[in-house]
Amino acid sequence: MSPADARLDDLHRRARALQPRTVALRRAVHRHPEIGLHLPGTQDAVLGALADLPVRIHLGREVSSVVAVLDGARPGPTVLLRADMDALPLHEDTGVEFTSTVDGAMHACGHDAHVAMLASAARLLAESREDLAGRVLLMFQPGEEGFHGARHMIDEGLLGPGGPAGMPEAAYALHVSATLPSGEVHTRPGPIMAAADTVTVTVTGRGGHASAPHDAVDPVPAAAAMVGALQTMLTRRVDAHQAAVLTIARITAGTTNNVIPESAEMEGTLRTMAEPVRRLLHDEIQRVCRHTALAHGCEADVRISSGYPVTANDRQAAAQVTDLAGRLLGSRRAVEMPDPIMGAEDFSYVLREVPGALAFLGACPPGVDLATAPSNHSNRVVFDESAMPTGVALYAGLALEALAAS
CATH class of the missing domain: 3.40.630.10 (Zn peptidases)
Structure with a gap:
């Protein structure tokens, strides 16, 4: 020794x-x-x-x-x-x-x-x-x-x-x-270990009676569509050799079974291993959520809070x-x-x-x-x-x- x-x-x-x-x-x-x-x-x-x-x-x-x-x-x-x-x-x-x-x-x-x-x-x-x-x-x-x-x-x-x-x-x-x-x-x-950011999206439509969705603008389908669109974006915009995880962990909307709510809120976490990928995804999350909302006649307010590098x-x-x-x-x-x-x-x-x-x-x-x-x-x-x-x-x-x- x-x-x-x-x-x-x-x-x-x-x-x-x-x-x-x-x-x-x-x-x-x-x-x-x-x-x-x-x-x-x-x-x-x-x-x-x-x-x-x-x-x-x-x-x-x-x-x-x-x-x-x-x-x-x-x-x-x-x-x-x-x-x-x-x-x-x-x-x-x-x-x-x-x-x-x-x-x-x-x-x-x-x-x-x-x-x-x-x-x-x-x-x-x-x-x-x-x-x-x-x-x-x-x-x-x-x-x-x-x-x-x-x-x-x-x-x-x-x-x-x-x-x-x-x-x-x-x-x-x-x-x-x-x-x-x-x-x-x-x-x-x-x-x-990864960089960690928080993603919060508020989808706003127009509330109404659940029996007449045509008279309202339902934010719930828009929010649901965003979840899938974000995952597709991740596989199509980020190099497969780069690590990135985007998880929508919470969706909240509505108060009861027969009311279409005016808004829906989603919250999730973004994890990345490289600053260029992190910046790219900040931009892409904004784009996908806003455009998906527009396709459903809604608006989306997207907030990304930067966490640890x-x-x-x-x-x-x-x-x-x-x-x-x-x-x-x-x-x-x-x-x-x-x-x-x-x-x-x-x-x-x-x-x-x-x-x-x-x-x-x-x-x-x-x-x-x-x-x-x-x-x-x-x-x-x-x-x-x-x-x-x-x-x-x-x-x-x-x-x-x-x-x-x-």
Whole structure:
């Protein structure tokens, strides 16, 4: 075993020794989930976990973020490590002993585990300050679940020369997955997660009695026709080699069985992997919906709200994650993903500014079939806590190796 691998093995051993502390923090955060950009209780839990460490703390002005800066023994560059902190608006039905105590809120995406893993990684890094040539910027962010929390932190000065630790040279984030084998690490170079936009279409006709549709202008057939027309457009206007998904997930119209409504509303999501395709589809959705409405004698108001951009991993940074995970776990447990996934992530805002990588940490519970395991965002999702020491060691190892080589 090389000296570098021996240090990595020791790091993993130390991460396992911290498991009781990591689990305790994860469960405390899990019991008290908070949603959105303002997470005072979660922020306090993070501050408590870092209180005895030699870090400089910076709190968000408009959001409940925590930025902790750990300075190494020698000058050098900055490495950013991110953990998101917010929960989701759904009722928990897992039956775990530390279930959510907040009605209508649940850590269904594993952000509680991210918080705990990064806090324990900070402890390992603080114990290894003499090995750091530079500084580690620990980014605990609210509002990942659709609230653009990373963008808010960037707007408040997280990155750049005037930021709490200058402009990072590399940035890394881990995300647990309940449908990947526990302890495995999956990532890829280039796009790993999609851009996500919201599409809302209001179709307006003329209401009337359901027995006399000829005296009305029914918006319902127009809306139904749009769903099919949009899917046809997708296959005819987008290159088959480009990834794009358009799903109309909600159609609402009418109040009772014998009234033709004046309007119908559709709502859906657009997922793309390339900005040119994204721009094309914004234009095409407008065109198809408006013209389909006109063909039915209706009008269409089309609104497309831009969400997170594509999450694109730097090729070298992704390779570093895979290499480190392979040495930590064995090469078979460090997997290069063949394809990106169509979910979205606001770590994309950081990766637009800083070369880095997002990776998935498998956390499917033992004995659970991967094919049927409740997935992230399910009210029944359960994450295997025994995977967390791997996340702790990986977070810390990425910073140590990047700064030791500086």
